[in-house]
Amino acid sequence: MLVSLPSSLNGVVTLPPSKSLSARALVLNALSARPGRLHHLSDCDDTRAVVDALSAHPEVVDIGAAGTAMRFLTAFYATRVGETHVLTGTERMQQRPIGILVDALRSLGADIECLGQEGYPPLRIVGKCLAGGELEVPAHWSSQYVSALLMIAPTLERGLQLRLKGVPTSLPYLRMTLRLMREFGVESRWETDTNTIVVPSTDYHPPTNYSIEPDWSAASYWYELLALSPDADAQLFLRHLSLDSAQGDSVCARLFAPLGVATTPAPDGIWLRRTPSTEGALHADLGDCPDLAQTLVVTCAMLRRAFHFKGLHTLKIKETDRIAALTAELAKYGITLSEPAPGELAFTPTPQAADLADARVSVATYSDHRMAMAFAPTAYCCREVDIQHPEVVSKSYPSFWDDLAHFGHP
Numbered sequence: 001m002l003v004s005l006p007s008s009l010n011g012v013v014t015l016p017p018s019k020s021l022s023a024r025a026l027v028l029n030a031l032s033a034r035p036g037r038l039h040h041l042s043d044c045d046d047t048r049a050v051v052d053a054l055s056a057h058p059e060v061v062d063i064g065a066a067g068t069a070m071r072f073l074t075a076f077y078a079t080r081v082g083e084t085h086v087l088t089g090t091e092r093m094q095q096r097p098i099g100i101l102v103d104a105l106r107s108l109g110a111d112i113e114c115l116g117q118e119g120y121p122p123l124r125i126v127g128k129c130l131a132g133g134e135l136e137v138p139a140h141w142s143s144q145y146v147s148a149l150l151m152i153a154p155t156l157e158r159g160l161q162l163r164l165k166g167v168p169t170s171l172p173y174l175r176m177t178l179r180l181m182r183e184f185g186v187e188s189r190w191e192t193d194t195n196t197i198v199v200p201s202t203d204y205h206p207p208t209n210y211s212i213e214p215d216w217s218a219a220s221y222w223y224e225l226l227a228l229s230p231d232a233d234a235q236l237f238l239r240h241l242s243l244d245s246a247q248g249d250s251v252c253a254r255l256f257a258p259l260g261v262a263t264t265p266a267p268d269g270i271w272l273r274r275t276p277s278t279e280g281a282l283h284a285d286l287g288d289c290p291d292l293a294q295t296l297v298v299t300c301a302m303l304r305r306a307f308h309f310k311g312l313h314t315l316k317i318k319e320t321d322r323i324a325a326l327t328a329e330l331a332k333y334g335i336t337l338s339e340p341a342p343g344e345l346a347f348t349p350t351p352q353a354a355d356l357a358d359a360r361v362s363v364a365t366y367s368d369h370r371m372a373m374a375f376a377p378t379a380y381c382c383r384e385v386d387i388q389h390p391e392v393v394s395k396s397y398p399s400f401w402d403d404l405a406h407f408g409h410p
Helices: 019-030 045-056 067-078 099-107 143-155 171-183 216-228 248-259 290-302 313-317 322-331 369-380 390-395 400-406
Strands: 010-013 037-039 060-062 084-088 111-114 123-126 133-138 160-165 189-191 196-199 209-211 235-239 261-266 269-274 282-285 307-310 345-347 360-363 384-387
Touching (some): 067 143, 099 111, 099 133, 133 143, 216 235, 216 290, 248 261, 248 290, 282 290, 290 313, 322 345
Parallel strands (some): 010 235, 133 160
Antiparallel strands (some): 084 123, 160 196, 235 269, 261 269
């Protein structure tokens, strides 16, 4: 699909609800004896996978490419006494490791069998009443593994005392999980001296009505559009988005400030406006917000802004190897990335950089929604950008292309 971008970037954007919050709220609601009503759930592939699994309770649960669903449902089904489920997904999903979560659940008494290669889906899960108790896990695990354990913790006979050994990965996502658990009636405490999260055995009491806030990950693509737009007067209003958000990706506002995008809070959203960018290389540890990595890498590369990003070790086990994908696709623009160390990406512009004004680029998306959306704004810098398989945005932001074409005016 040839990307067509607005010539005048001035209007209002209604972002999709957060899929991270949606998935957590759905699981917590399902764990409750008296579920509440959830409003403004994300209408994307990942959320639909969780909704279908929790509403239909099929014996074979195919979650497609929804990694969050795979991790959360593995823990959820392990607690469903009297139920047996086979949890599977796409070919790529069956190549994504889940063994460390499976082993942790087994140590709590779960009955989980890997039907193919050990440590990978598909999984046969026989629900049991799990004892709980003390569990130590490496803190560098994916935050979704830890969140999966935390969410089922109140249903365990002895609750859970989860000790994180080391420095946690994507810490804001753990805080998001604990904040939602509190909003659904379960208090926990984080004992900082031992780095242990203590969750009692108790019942969830969800709000009667709970509304999901907009997705900060989705907002990042509008920040990128503004940063790359040739319109010096460009401004956007992102409706209902708040800087005081449970989402770790709200750090996007701070990370894009040096790239020429100012964020101003308003009563019912935030304003994005162009502002002079700073000079010098951009250094950041993205370990707490890995989903912003592609957006920031592509933005900096298009602006010919030197950068050195760390904390990217989880990118290799996402929908694709995102480090390899970014390197391959930016090479088509004449841009060379380097990996100074595992989990790092860097870029240093050269004086002989190619002029992109007449470039025609075809971008492979690797079945990865974030590749499609991160590269779409590059059409402001090139004569022509063709996004292969643009439909992959349905994983998190189904209306992305329509919003680009039709977003309204204040």
